[in-house]
Amino acid sequence: MSTLRYTEPEITADLVSEHGLTEEEYQKICDYLGRKPTFTELGVYSVMWSEHCSYKNSIAVIKTLPRSGPSLLVGAGEENAGLVDIGDGLACAFKIESHNHPSAVEPYQGAATGVGGIHRDIFTMGARPVAALNSLRFGSMSEPRVRYLLDGVVRGIADYGNSFGVPTVGGEIYFDKSYEGNPLVNAMSVGVVKHGETASAIAEGVGNPVIIVGASTGRDGIHGATFASEEISEASEAKRPSVQVGDPFTEKLLLEASLEALKTGAVVGIQDMGAAGISCSSSEMSAKSGTGMHIDLDKVPLREEDMSAYEILLSESQERMLIVAEKGREQEVMDVFEKWDLNAVVIGSVTDNGCVTYLRDSEVKAEIPADSLVLGGGAPVYIRETKKPAYLKDTAAADLSDYKDAGNIEETMLRLLDSPNIASKRWVYEQYDHMVRTNTVTRPGPSDAGVVRIKGSKRGLAMSTDCNGRYVYLNPRKGGQIAVAEAARNVVCTGAKPVAITNCLNFGNPYKPEVYWTFKEAVGGMGDACNVFETPVTGGNVSFYNENPRAAIFPTPVIGMLGLIEDCDQHTTGAGFHSDGDIILYTGAPRNGIGGSEYLAFIHGVTAGDAPELDLGFEFRLQRSILKLIRDGMVESAHDVSDGGLAVSLMEKAIFSGKGAQIKMNVPGESITEHFFSEAQSGIVITVKPGNETVVTYTLEKDGIPASVIGKAGGDRLVIEGIADLSVSEMQERYERVIPDAIARTQTV
Template sequence: MIKEKFKYPKVSDSIVKEHGISKDEYIKIKKTLDREPTFVELGIYSVMWSEHCSYKSSIKMLKTLPRSGDKLLVDAGEENAGLVDLGDGLATSFKIESHNHPSAVEPYEGAATGVGGIMRDVFTMGARPIASLNSLRFGSLDVPRNRFLLEHVVEGIADYGNCLGIPTVGGEVVIEDSYSGNPLVNAMTVGIMNSKDLISAIAEGIGNPVFIVGSSTGRDGIHGATFASEELTEETESKKSNVQVGDPFTEKLLLEASLELAGKDWLVGMQDMGAAGITCSCSEMSAKGKSGIKINLDLVPLREKHMNAYEIMLSESQERMLVVVKKGNEQKLKDIFNKWELDCTEVGVVTETGNLEVFHQDELVANIPTESLVLGGDAPQYDMPYKVPSYLNEINIYNVDKYELLNDLNSNLLKLLSNPNIASKSYVYNQYDSTVRTNTVLGPGSDS
């Protein structure tokens, strides 16, 4: 069969702008590469330098926060999730992450894949997820769109977590006008593990094979990281193709297969393919290992025909991992994933170049220093202007003594209780399975 040869657009000022790359950033890219980037390389930079992946507008402030401590087994931000020593050889892994923009456009899938992604971040550490939580913000429920968002965000969280078999044990829902049409959807997962079985998100060891495991790759979620970094407008409402589609049943298999890798001395590293997909996991793992990765996209299992290199590298299809093992142990890895009936395909190799080298149809379509792509490397960092919000001054001088005590306390109490921020949230948490795995002592609503 003759393979279709793909032709990519010539990189122009308008295409650079469409990718969310500023003029100064584009100059920096050309200086790094010492040439004009290819279309595929531009796509790679656009997702890796997006706010979602690089935190370029907030990283300087985030760096002022404490990142280490006596009980922290990994520094904050160094691995897929946090890890705290519990003593007696046990540790707890946890992470919270937002999925706001996807949930604003496609609330069910946006929220569901937010849960799935945060689960993978925890079990790629070698920890078994034992509980989920969430923190949600919506605009006034008098607005039909906000009610729609609330209904389907909660449904997405419930369906994914319930199908995966992880209890949702707590959370919060706040209603405030400023979130109208633009909800905050924060998902959190907590896991437990043997502290000695930590799996690092690293690619090292020249010649070690690189595998993609889990689901196949499709066109869903392409440019999802860039989309998640944009300001939400009416135009972004139409970008449903940027939202990933989750499969909790595949994730359950991936969870069990991944946990079998914990403690294996032939495992080098593993990372979830979340935002920016193959691009992010290859870049971050190799940069951490001060190595490079050469990947052949012709070997990547695809679920759709005629996908080009740009689409494959930027796809955010869910339930996929990048795994590196010591050379000679390929079959051991395949045996585990074959047992769970999951794809396990060798697609590349760790190199000494320090570059992400991407081949497709016998053509080198991208060759980028990984250090230039990643958070903590040469990705942009900005000093953003800030000021104290004026409304804080009004709050600080608020005087409750100027209000008289009302006589009709009963009716006013009922009015208070009807406020959605005070009223029962049972509509929400009753959709969550909070007792699966039979370890829950206090579930949602136990404090009401």
């Protein structure tokens, strides 16, 4: 019990506004309560009705996405993460979430706690995390603060993930000035659980005890959810206390204790404490079950003295869970956590009145209808005004003819290797432990997607995070389609069948009509593609207000794609050339258009034109055909054509394998520049054993997929007849040095 008695401030219009609530929302709160709220109640509503928790500006749009399928075991949004049947009595839980705002203010802890939070979402489902990925966006590498943010974010991800003991097997990093003051840090976790051993975030059984387990509660992270629901400004630095502080070693103990406690059969429901802390877990568990909770905050283990009810309820201290146990069996659960040296304290019980009631100093500080707080219940839902951005007329009408002659193609190819969007990310992924638990099949780098073996099985999971924000900026609907298509194409290139997606939708201020129009169009594009690829959306995260005082970020709907490999020993392919003498084929669509390309942006400093061409039906047929050939053992390697176009795809195949190639191509009617640097979708470079090229070409063309032999692998140079003659070792050296050299500039300042 605290030694100080708090006098709660009077509720005024200014105080309501400071809590991020509108006058209309405040009146709605009064209507729900039948009276004016207390200060503590105002705080609870402010975090639970923040965009970060309530999705009040996005839920109506998100619900238009395809959210069901034969392999889904729970509906989108029903649990802490999506759950997909992967055969053999196993299921995969996976999810991606953002920690953008905290990482902009405190990059190390912001990124670290993002990793911790997403892993908790997975093992709260009863699944053991088996892999992690991330999707990162930063401003120009020429800026010292960008390099500082990159260094801090990567160290935060590495230190937390490595200590927690889950391999980081993939991800992506992009650099563009649009992310200058507002980096994006999206973390993804993938776990495996047996059917029948999953857990749910429910609070069933009146009288059942409510137990808080894990770390003690402090003042870190208070109003973190509200902080994530407003634009970043110079004042954000003053909100550093809103950034949580993580402890991966405690999280590891919490993982093992939680999975062990679930095996006792005494756990009715469990939910982690992420955004909005106890407020969120108690109200969401209650609302889901149609019950309530009576919580005595005097019993919550604290690490700071004299915390008020407001502070305890809104704290986002990490490594904590809320558990509802069977009455009379609570000691079984508590014994498990105490064995792992973790707090385990009964702080309340399940009630039947539908309210969450919070006591402090033996006084009721808040009593709120649980359903009024949550997404899908009483939380407000808005459909904002839309307006097509005026800039799209100018970018679409831009004359790109002056850029369609790259001049010396060889020189341009080498210059593209200097782009940090294309250059090696080894400096990043070598800080991550990607082999822990020994189930990693493909390392980050020389593969289009991460692959982990399902322990005790030949089967494997392939996973990828993808989105090119530049495409979405130029054509939101097509950009959303491409994000899904490329994510699917990447897992197909490893030999996996795309199964389902999670997503992290990073956009600007939804109250700006242009931003909201872009958001709706991008989500519509994602839905178009998911319907074609039969990859339902299992859940995810929306992150609005990604703006700095100068502008909004590129709209960036990141896709986390899950794929299933039937036999990792037979069906897994890499991106690099496989063996000397292998025949190289280009399969897929013509190389047309340079709009939105890395060539245009990096070489000429221009972001204009339309997003790259994409025919969803053709893309689906291409992926289906390539996957069948891989499973039939006909494909030795596969690498999709994306950033930098065909030229970069060929260079990367050589760099990844240390092998050269001799390429001879008949360039069609379009310009040579377009042929090599267009990022038109639906293109894959594959290699096959000599003698198999005829049957492979026939199979693809029978499915309506053009395919042509373009060369042979081998040697130490990449030779494109009449175009380029490049040393593989020199390309490797250039490719590897870009990011380390940039970081070194920061370290010597």
